[in-house]
Amino acid sequence: MTEQGTLELSLADIRISSLKPDELLVRVEAAPINPSDLGLLLAGAEVGSARVVGTSDRPVMVAPIAEGTLHSLAARVGKSLSVGNEGAGTVVATGSSAEAQTLLGRTVAVAGGSMYSQYRVVHSSLCLPLPPGTSAKEGASSFVNPLTALGMIETMSREGHMGLVNTAAASNLGQMLVKLCLEEGVPLVSIVRRPEQVEQLKSIGAVHVCDSSSPSFTADLIHALKATSATLAFDATGGGKLASQVLTAMEAAANDSEGEYSRYGSTVHKQVYIYGGLDSSPTLLSRNFGFAWGIGGWLLTPFLGSISADTFARLRSRVADGLKTTFASSYTAEISLVGMLEPITIGRYSKQATGEKYLVVPDPE
Amino acid sequence: MTEQGTLELSLADIRISSLKPDELLVRVEAAPINPSDLGLLLAGAEVGSARVVGTSDRPVMVAPIAEGTLHSLAARVGKSLSVGNEGAGTVVATGSSAEAQTLLGRTVAVAGGSMYSQYRVVHSSLCLPLPPGTSAKEGASSFVNPLTALGMIETMSREGHMGLVNTAAASNLGQMLVKLCLEEGVPLVSIVRRPEQVEQLKSIGAVHVCDSSSPSFTADLIHALKATSATLAFDATGGGKLASQVLTAMEAAANDSEGEYSRYGSTVHKQVYIYGGLDSSPTLLSRNFGFAWGIGGWLLTPFLGSISADTFARLRSRVADGLKTTFASSYTAEISLVGMLEPITIGRYSKQATGEKYLVVPDPE
Numbered sequence: 156m157t158e159q160g161t162l163e164l165s166l167a168d169i170r171i172s173s174l175k176p177d178e179l180l181v182r183v184e185a186a187p188i189n190p191s192d193l194g195l196l197l198a199g200a201e202v203g204s205a206r207v208v209g210t211s212d213r214p215v216m217v218a219p220i221a222e223g224t225l226h227s228l229a230a231r232v233g234k235s236l237s238v239g240n241e242g243a244g245t246v247v248a249t250g251s252s253a254e255a256q257t258l259l260g261r262t263v264a265v266a267g268g269s270m271y272s273q274y275r276v277v278h279s280s281l282c283l284p285l286p287p288g289t290s291a292k293e294g295a296s297s298f299v300n301p302l303t304a305l306g307m308i309e310t311m312s313r314e315g316h317m318g319l320v321n322t323a324a325a326s327n328l329g330q331m332l333v334k335l336c337l338e339e340g341v342p343l344v345s346i347v348r349r350p351e352q353v354e355q356l357k358s359i360g361a362v363h364v365c366d367s368s369s370p371s372f373t374a375d376l377i378h379a380l381k382a383t384s385a386t387l388a389f390d391a392t393g394g395g396k397l398a399s400q401v402l403t404a405m406e407a408a409a410n411d412s413e414g415e416y417s418r419y420g421s422t423v424h425k426q427v428y429i430y431g432g433l434d435s436s437p438t439l440l441s442r443n444f445g446f447a448w449g450i451g452g453w454l455l456t457p458f459l460g461s462i463s464a465d466t467f468a469r470l471r472s473r474v475a476d477g478l479k480t481t482f483a484s485s486y487t488a489e490i491s492l493v494g495m496l497e498p499i500t501i502g503r504y505s506k507q508a509t510g511e512k513y514l515v516v517p518d519p520e
Numbered sequence: 521m522t523e524q525g526t527l528e529l530s531l532a533d534i535r536i537s538s539l540k541p542d543e544l545l546v547r548v549e550a551a552p553i554n555p556s557d558l559g560l561l562l563a564g565a566e567v568g569s570a571r572v573v574g575t576s577d578r579p580v581m582v583a584p585i586a587e588g589t590l591h592s593l594a595a596r597v598g599k600s601l602s603v604g605n606e607g608a609g610t611v612v613a614t615g616s617s618a619e620a621q622t623l624l625g626r627t628v629a630v631a632g633g634s635m636y637s638q639y640r641v642v643h644s645s646l647c648l649p650l651p652p653g654t655s656a657k658e659g660a661s662s663f664v665n666p667l668t669a670l671g672m673i674e675t676m677s678r679e680g681h682m683g684l685v686n687t688a689a690a691s692n693l694g695q696m697l698v699k700l701c702l703e704e705g706v707p708l709v710s711i712v713r714r715p716e717q718v719e720q721l722k723s724i725g726a727v728h729v730c731d732s733s734s735p736s737f738t739a740d741l742i743h744a745l746k747a748t749s750a751t752l753a754f755d756a757t758g759g760g761k762l763a764s765q766v767l768t769a770m771e772a773a774a775n776d777s778e779g780e781y782s783r784y785g786s787t788v789h790k791q792v793y794i795y796g797g798l799d800s801s802p803t804l805l806s807r808n809f810g811f812a813w814g815i816g817g818w819l820l821t822p823f824l825g826s827i828s829a830d831t832f833a834r835l836r837s838r839v840a841d842g843l844k845t846t847f848a849s850s851y852t853a854e855i856s857l858v859g860m861l862e863p864i865t866i867g868r869y870s871k872q873a874t875g876e877k878y879l880v881v882p883d884p885e
Contacts, residue, residue, distance in 0.1 A: 230775070399802070437806050440802055440815075447817060451814030
């Protein structure tokens with residue numbers, strides 16, 4: 156971000172220093188663009204008004220930033236920030252430690268930030284060695300979505316809930332969660348926004364799918380919540396009335412089960428965690444769901460910080476075992492590093508259309 | 521509530537059965553009208569359109585209920601419900617147990633429901649014997665407000681916060697909290713809605729009072745939050761933007777302290793508990809406060825159910841010691857049981873004007 160209130164995206168040459176004992180040099184071969192990358196990458200800039208300066212192999216994309224959002228970005232001004240939460244590639248050099256050296260030549264997934272890059276130096280503990288026969292493209296999304304899906308189930312257990320609700324549920328993550336919940340025996344209600352997405356999720360085994368565009372949405376949702384006893388929802392949209400509608404339906408389901416009138420509503424605790432911001436409008440809570448409720452933010456990184464090393468190892472190993480099945484991702488298109496800076500391409504990957512996902516494949520040298 | 525969609529308030533003669541060993545017969549001498557009583561008592565009825573039928577000593581108030589709220593009250597239809605969360609009076613008869621008999625003649629505070637009554641049979645464990653020299657009127661509000669104020673501080677400690685924010689803070693409860701936090705050394709930010717309330721709270725020792733009607737409210741609030749490190753707010757209003765404004769200001773205060781830019785906002789957990797509904801409009805969350813936040817409902821009864829018997833005993837004893845000082849309540853007017861049914865009087869006590877509080881003094885036989 157510049158002091159003139161614009162966003163500049165460019166490629167930079169970075170000198171790689173010599174490796175410390177536990178470090179690896181990874182040649183990045185694939186890195187997904189997750190919704191969680193877009194805030195840092197695009198800073199809410201008006202990419203529709205972007206222009207490109209610089210040369211064809213070193214383009215610089217320049218886009219204005221709306222006056223209203225400048226204040227909250229003040230801490231970024233003048234700082235060059237690198238982007239890319241996760242990716243995968245080949246270990247082409249290692250530090251001197253024995254553990255690092257065993258990884259030479261291996262394909263690894265990495266969650267270290269700065270992954271939109273040709274090469275990346277990372278600590279070996281940030282790498283997940285992929286099972287033999289798994290390519291970098293297959294392993295590129297080994298962290299954010301798989302650990303988020305697993306984290307939702309861990310959170311459910313830890314907080315004493317019996318089932319889950321997920322929104323924007325036709326996404327890559329939503330499909331992953333459908334498969335995972337079937338395997339783990341976790342009752343799941345998937346909320347989608349279009350009729351064809353109901354069929355899409357049912358075709359991969361989803362039992363309860365509710366379409367928020369349907370006139371019978373409220374009744375469908377209450378029915379599904381009664382059938383599943385789901386009292387914990389993860390909401391990727393964040394804005395508007397959806398979180399409130401989910402809490403209201405959970406309250407109706409709980410009151411149907413409890414039977415008695417209570418002036419303060421049911422005693423069943425109903426929780427929504429907002430883990431995305433597909434809808435940036437304000438969250439509207441109608442508060443017709445008693446007093447036993449909570450809404451909060453949920454992020455993968457603090458969640459991972461809250462679990463034990465044993466639990467983390469168990470979750471990572473679960474991901475490695477399922478990369479070609481439960482945790483397989485599909486991509487709409489592949490994009491080069493130079494391609495990431497093209498306004499038309501930015502327009503596509505910044506849309507966050509449900510089910511669309513893009514894979515960055517760095518240009519070879 | 522009738523099947524015709526009206527609310528009927530009346531007095532009823534109830535036969536008192538013989539006392540079980542641990543029961544007491546209390547002559548109720550004073551019972552406050554708390555905001556938490558009004559939902560059950562008035563069911564959101566249109567009291568401005570009320571009429572009175574029946575006789576002068578057995579009036580029946582009849583008021584229509586808005587179409588839109590009928591559905592959520594379905595479980596009440598046709599049921600006669602008694603009202604009054606707390607009160608105080610004299611023990612005029614006891615059951616056979618030794619513990620019950622020691623209370624004969626004592627003035628006790630009671631939190632048992634159904635306290636808008638001349639007499640009330642209660643289990644001895646629901647009574648707080650008042651210290652000698654404390655009248656029933658002085659002890660009538662021994663539970664709801666004092667235990668809520670103490671509960672806020674307990675919740676703060678339990679959840680790892682260092683200071684508190686309270687809204688509608690010129691209320692009886694808000695004044696109590698100012699005094700209690702001074703005694704306990706808890707940093708407190710009081711949010712009020714009028715300039716004269718700032719002076720009122722400062723006159724009883726409040727250090728940080730912010731007026732939400734002031735043009736400098738946001739800056740004042742951030743300043744107070746930085747000074748107190750308060751990251752837990754209790755909001756009695758519930759509706760509108762206030763909870764969101766508090767979270768945004770907490771985030772600004774946290775970012776000023778943390779210094780570094782983080783794409784996901786500060787890592788400081790910011791929490792708002794809504795414990796009242798003075799503003800029944802939807803809660804509007806702008807979500808410009810990162811991901812480390814939570815909002816939820818907070819009610820005294822579940823809170824009391826979550827603490828140990830030792831903690832409860834400690835809190836009750838703290839209340840008994842401070843009934844004439846820290847936990848003293850003041851009342852706008854006294855109302856008889858018949859008076860409670862008069863539409864003009866209902867209009868007054870149902871307003872929930874900050875700082876106004878009414879005391880029911882049952883008519884003697």
